[in-house]
Amino acid sequence: MPEDRQIVVVGAGPAGSTAARYAAEAGADVVLIDRRTIIGRPVQCAGYLPTPGELAEMLPDVPDQDELYQVDDSFVLARTYESVMVSPKGRKKTLRFDGMTIDRGEWDPHLVDLAVKAGAEFRPSTQAIGLEQGVLRTDRGDLIPGVVIAADGPHSRIRGSVGLPDPKLIAPALNAPSKMLHSGKVEMHFAAEAPGAYGWVIPTGQGMAHVGLGADPRRKVGDLKANLESFAARVGAELGPVTGGFVPSAGPVKRTVSGNVMLVGDAAGHVMASNGGGVPIALATGRAAGQVASRTLSGSGDLSDYQRRWRAEVGDVLATSARFRWAAGQPIWSPLAMDMAMWAFPKSQMLRALKCQRIFWIY
Numbered sequence: 001m002p003e004d005r006q007i008v009v010v011g012a013g014p015a016g017s018t019a020a021r022y023a024a025e026a027g028a029d030v031v032l033i034d035r036r037t038i039i040g041r042p043v044q045c046a047g048y049l050p051t052p053g054e055l056a057e058m059l060p061d062v063p064d065q066d067e068l069y070q071v072d073d074s075f076v077l078a079r080t081y082e083s084v085m086v087s088p089k090g091r092k093k094t095l096r097f098d099g100m101t102i103d104r105g106e107w108d109p110h111l112v113d114l115a116v117k118a119g120a121e122f123r124p125s126t127q128a129i130g131l132e133q134g135v136l137r138t139d140r141g142d143l144i145p146g147v148v149i150a151a152d153g154p155h156s157r158i159r160g161s162v163g164l165p166d167p168k169l170i171a172p173a174l175n176a177p178s179k180m181l182h183s184g185k186v187e188m189h190f191a192a193e194a195p196g197a198y199g200w201v202i203p204t205g206q207g208m209a210h211v212g213l214g215a216d217p218r219r220k221v222g223d224l225k226a227n228l229e230s231f232a233a234r235v236g237a238e239l240g241p242v243t244g245g246f247v248p249s250a251g252p253v254k255r256t257v258s259g260n261v262m263l264v265g266d267a268a269g270h271v272m273a274s275n276g277g278g279v280p281i282a283l284a285t286g287r288a289a290g291q292v293a294s295r296t297l298s299g300s301g302d303l304s305d306y307q308r309r310w311r312a313e314v315g316d317v318l319a320t321s322a323r324f325r326w327a328a329g330q331p332i333w334s335p336l337a338m339d340m341a342m343w344a345f346p347k348s349q350m351l352r353a354l355k356c357q358r359i360f361w362i363y
């Protein structure tokens with residue numbers, strides 16, 4: 001027999017676990033499912049987060065940030081204080097920016113624990129197959145949810161099964177924990193190996209860093225793994241096991257609510273498109289979805305409030321970031337043109353771009 005549940009959250013990444021936590025805290029009956037058996041593994045993310053102080057400046061419209069963005073030291077692999085922008089010809093500009101690298105293999109299960117402590121039921125090894133006429137089919141039986149929160153990543157199945165739009169651009173990215181003598185700073189390389197995106201070095205501790213890159217699939221990319229190997233050799237890194245995934249890279253989808261379904265996190269394209277940072281946005285939109293879902297079920301709201309709420313909290317930053325990504329993806333950016341632009345660009349504006357703030361206060 002299908003099971004009646006008030007809220008079913010599909011996907012226990014940062015967006016889904018946070019949605020489940022806040023919905024359960026508000027008293028709703030919540031079940032959180034994920035196809036993975038071990039949450040957070042394999043790690044498919046570089047784990048870089050701006051510090052809470054930087055996030056307060058970058059996301060000024062997200063309320064009550066302390067409870068969302070404080071990360072316990074036990075999950076922090078390294079702290080960084082500067083980011084170096086490296087042009088295709090190796091020209092460097094160093095920007096003051098505080099960040100940390102977290103261990104998502106440990107942190108993602110902790111977010112599930114928070115949801116469970118708040119009262120949500122967690123079911124690992126449970127894959128959603130689709131939503132048909134109000135029934136959520138999974139490989140472990142059917143559920144009849146009052147509300148479905150689809151937090152099932154960039155290629156969301158639930159999104160497709162209710163006819164909500166796909167993100168306009170989903171870009172591939174690779175990452176590998178690597179041995180290297182790094183400077184202790186984050187490096188962003190606008191390198192030929194990462195057409196329309198960038199390669200990164202993100203310290204994870206003494207003599208270790210995440211080394212990775214993304215690419216715009218509309219450009220001539222070639223073999224991304226070979227590109228990563230070439231990039232790693234250039235920065236002096238010895239690559240460990242390479243993992244990867246996909247990053248929605250053209251801003252949020254236009255509609256994130258249909259019937260009793262809400263999209264959150266990567267499933268909704270909720271990623272800062274210009275730098276690929278999705279975790280802080282996933283936490284904010286996950287909380288909004290969880291709270292709106294529980295209010296709707298108790299009769300004091302409507303699911304469409306979610307769309308208004310995420311737009312108010314993170315809509316501006318997502319739109320600005322998507323504009324940067326669009327501009328950076330244009331074919332005019334030959335290595336020489338990129339090199340000259342990075343030379344001419346004032347550091348103050350580069351820092352604004354890094355923080356996804358309008359540059360020269362207009363673009």
Ligand SMILES: Cc1cc2nc3c(=O)[nH]c(=O)nc-3n(C[C@H](O)[C@H](O)[C@H](O)COP(=O)(O)OP(=O)(O)OC[C@H]3O[C@@H](n4cnc5c(N)ncnc54)[C@H](O)[C@@H]3O)c2cc1C
Nearest residue numbers: 011013014015035046047048128153245265266277278279
């Ligand atoms: C290589 C790479 C590096 C990145 N580096 C960074 C970074 O340094 N900093 C940053 O902020 N962001 C980074 N990101 C982006 C970041 O990983 C995502 O934005 C973030 O994980 C989004 O969270 P989410 O909860 O929406 O989705 P996810 O973390 O993708 O979680 C989705 C969950 O849904 C589950 N799922 C999927 N389909 C189903 C199904 N049918 N049934 C049940 N469960 C399902 C999956 O198993 C998964 O656990 C990176 C991405 C990539 C690919």
